[in-house]
Amino acid sequence: MRQRASISAEDRATVLTVSSAFLELNDLKTHFPVESGFVLKRHVGTVKAVDGVSLSLRKGEVLGLVGESGCGKSTLGRTILQLIRATSGAVILEGRNLNALGGGELRRARADFQMIFQDPYASLSPRMTVFDTLAEAIRAHKKVSRRDMPARVAELMSKVGLLPRAMKKYPHEFSGGQRQRIAIARALAVEPKLIIADEPVSALDVSIQAQIINLIAKLRREMDLTLVFISHDLSVVKHLSDRIAVMYLGKIVELGTPDQVLDHPLHPYTKALVSAVPIPDPKRESQRKRIVLAGDPPSPMNPPVGCPFHPRCAFMMEKCKAQVPPLETWGFDHPAACIRVPEIHGSPDSSSRAQSRDPVA
Amino acid sequence: MAGDALLQVEDLRTYFHTRGGVVRAVDGVSFDIRKGETLGIVGESGSGKSVACYSLLRLIPQPPGRFESGRAMFDGTDLLHCSDEELRKIRGNRLSMIFQDPMTSLNPYMRIGEQLIEPLLLHRDVSRDDAWQQGVAALRDVGIQDGEKRMRSYPHEFSGGMRQRVMIAMALITRPELLIADEPTTALDVTVQAQILELIRKMQCELGSAVIFITHDIGIVSSFCDRVLVMYAGRIIETAPTAQLFYEPKHPYNQALQRAIPALNAKGRDLYTIPGAPPDVSKPMRGCPFAPRCEYAQEKCVTSKIELWDVAPNHRSACLRVKLGEIDLTPAERPDTSAVEDPVRA
Known part of the structure; x- marks a missing residue:
């Protein structure tokens, strides 16, 4: 993690950069040094957990962030929230570069963005009642008198579907x-504009998962929240998101609406990811062809040269090893980071979708 | 057999x-x-x-x-x-x-x-x-x-x-x-x-x-x-060949599960939620263990003895009301969802 001793004049300037997007990520990089040795630490490498992510979100938009474990999706979420400081690049929230903020300024800004974690067992203090947990969050943001606090807490609890009489539990x-509801209420306590939810339903059973998904959808409608929803479950992401970004080894490899990304994927990795998810429908399942990728994702400490996906890709050619492919549309309706998109999917001008749909036929 | x-x-x-x-x-x-x-x-x-x-x-x-x-x-x-x-x-x-x-x-x-x-x-x-x-x-x-x-x-x-x-x-x-x-x-x-x-x-x-x-x-x-x-609360509540289980559910719990997952339901619409939580199996239970959460439950579901009945060929269910022919759980039509639609279908 990088510490900022002082803020340079240059950074000051970027703080004031005006941007039309609600949230904008500009070539964001988060690298971790890898050290070895006990006393004499040597720098042996760098894990590029997030490696050049650029993205912009509208107010009220829900972005789904998907990818395998280790692809950097959680690190990206935490970097946006400044829980991990970026190595370079900018996180611009409503025109303000969060990376350039320090100390008190950042602390005050934190009321604008909150996080919901995966494990509601680990993310709540076991020694605090619901009232204490929520009151602490409310106080962090604004002054509420002791007398008014119970009413504020009760209001928050009702909003997430908890009975206010349980506040002393x-x-x-x-x-x-219910714990995940408490965690959501805590995130909402400061009336944030941006919420990052990191696998908020993954630890829950199916019947409970549906309740939390519905709650998130409802809150989003009512409060006009901008949400980054991190999950490995494509069907959950599809259900909630306006747009989906697919990550692989620290980079976004495809970006578009759920329909574009999941139903008509351009990138060979997205295709493989989508085809690996079993569909709970035996008839359709029996008709599918599954792309089984060989091997595991490579180590982000030592990523392959050129396209990071090339060692596992069925469409790999020599030229894929030559350069990191840019995230481009290649004439299609959404961007993907694969230089072979036009060759694999045919020219978009002939624009028969069927052609582009059936790449492995 | x-x-x-x-x-x-x-x-x-x-x-x-x-x-x-x-x-x-x-x-x-x-x-x-x-x-x-x-x-x-x-x-x-x-x-x-x-x-x-x-x-x-x-x-x-x-x-x-x-x-x-x-x-x-x-x-x-x-x-x-x-x-x-x-x-x-x-x-x-x-x-x-x-x-x-x-x-x-x-x-x-x-x-x-x-x-x-x-x-x-x-x-x-x-x-x-x-x-x-x-x-x-x-x-x-x-x-x-x-x-x-x-x-x-x-x-x-x-x-x-x-x-x-x-x-x-x-x-x-x-x-x-x-x-x-x-x-x-x-x-x-x-x-x-x-x-x-x-x-x-x-x-x-x-x-x-x-x-x-x-x-x-x-x-x-x-x-x-x-x-x-x-399985639910330590018991088998439905058993069937896979396709039948999905296309002709014969137990409200199975049906509820399918209505609760995003993969089988239309985007943007609320998912069905099963009220309450699974029962505490350290407490004695009368009748059907799912009855407190079941939208079809009636008095008799709690008072009758529940078994795993044959309700169709190769298909057994522990729902009394299905067995009596009082409710039909077969979905009218599956909403066209294709949670994750399949780009590689042959």
């Missing part, structure tokens, strides 16, 4: 789904 | 006697599995699916666990009550298990090779060298190259997917007649999951083994299993 007295 | 059943489980009840009361983790479960068949067991956490299978291998600590009743006949031997010696001859040999978490089920202090060939040295009359050679071949079969070298590695040198491959190689090295897989892919990424499922399927074809596949993911069931048991 401790986390262990709640089920997993 | 009984004739060609490889394993027959009758009225299995595994209770845990704890200070907080008697936990009826598995409460009267009966099923059988034929040679070469793939049987899925689905249920949410706490439904008893894992305990039921651990019971078959007697991996339940006793006490606090106890088999209150039942038998599990595997080729003439009752797995629940045979002698330890008899059990050891079967377990890890003709009947093996793949555990959920490959990180904790391999011994971190032992080289992969030593762990891998242990079942062979115990159950087969082979020399160490022969066993070692078979180990190398087994690794190759599960797609691990450079077996000679990998046999001498330790578990921490492997990725999660590789460790799960080792577990599979270990479970299959004795060519078992029955393989029990307890959520073998839950901890893995979908791309690795696809590799592992493919591998289990391939090995199953080659060896003709039967597989019991425990999972909470009904997506996996649809692609992988011939027949499915749905």
Whole structure:
């Protein structure tokens, strides 16, 4: 993690950069040094967890962030929220570069963006009642008198579907789904504009998962929240998102609406990812062809030269090893980072979708 | 049916006697599995699916666990009550298990090779060298190259997917007649999951083994299993061939589960939610365990004795109202959702 001792004049300037997007990421990089040795630490390499991500979100948009474990999706989420400081690049929220903020300024800005974590068992303090947890969050943002606090907490609890009379209870007295509601209420306590939810339903059983998904959808409608939804479950992401970004080894490799990315993927990796998810429908499932990728994702410490996906890709050619492919549309309706998109999918001008749909036939 | 059943489980009840009361983790479960068949067991956490299978291998600590009743006949031997010696001859040999978490089920202090060939040295009359050679071949079969070298590695040198491959190689090295897989892919990424499922399927074809596949993911069931048991609160509440389970649900819980997953429901619309939470199995229950959460429940669901009734050919359900013909749960039409629509369909 990088510490900023002082803010240079240059950074000051970028703080004031005006941008039309609500949230904009500009060539964001988060690299971790890898050290070896006990006393004499040597720098042996760099893990490029997030490696050049550029993206912009509208106000009220829900972006789904998908990819395998280790692809950098959680690190990206945390870098946006400044829980991990970026190595370079900018996170611009409503025209303000968060990377350039320090100390007190950042602390004050934090009320604008909040996080919901995967594990509601680990992310709530077991020694604080629901009231304490929520009151602490509310106080962090604005002054509320002791007398008014119970009413504020009760209001928050009702908003996420908890009974206010349970406010004196401790986390262990709640089920997993209810705990996730508490965690969501805590995130909402400061009235944030941006929420990053990191696998918020992955630890929950199916019947409970549906309740939380519905709650997130409802809150989003009511509060006009901008949401980055990180998940490995494509069907959950599709259900909630306006747009989906697919990550592989720290880079976005495809970006578009759920329909574009999941139903008509351009990038060979997205295709493989989509085809690997079993569909709960035996008839359709029996008609599918599955692309089984060989091997595991390569180590982000030592990524392949050129296209990071080329060692596992069925469409790999020599030229794929030559350069990192740019995230481009190649004439199609959404961008993908694969230089062979036009060759694999045919020319977009002949624009028969069927052609581009059936790349492995 | 009984004739060609490889394993027959009758009225299995595994209770845990704890200070907080008697936990009826598995409460009267009966099923059988034929040679070469793939049987899925689905249920949410706490439904008893894992305990039921651990019971078959007697991996339940006793006490606090106890088999209150039942038998599990595997080729003439009752797995629940045979002698330890008899059990050891079967377990890890003709009947093996793949555990959920490959990180904790391999011994971190032992080289992969030593762990891998242990079942062979115990159950087969082979020399160490022969066993070692078979180990190398087994690794190759599960797609691990450079077996000679990998046999001498330790578990921490492997990725999660590789460790799960080792577990599979270990479970299959004795060519078992029955393989029990307890959520073998839950901890893995979908791309690795696809590799592992493919591998289990391939090995199953080659060896003709039967597989019991425990999972909470009904997506996996649809692609992988011939027949499915749905468990709830320690009981089987529905069993049917896979397609029937999906297209003609005969229990409100099964129907509710399908209405609750995003993959089968239209985008943007609210998902169906099952009110309440699963029951506490340490409390006595009357009638149908799902009744308190069921939208079709009536007084008689609580007061009547609930069994697993035949409601259609090969299809059994523990719903009284379905059995009486009072409700029809077949979906009118499935909304066109294609949660994850398929770009690679042939």
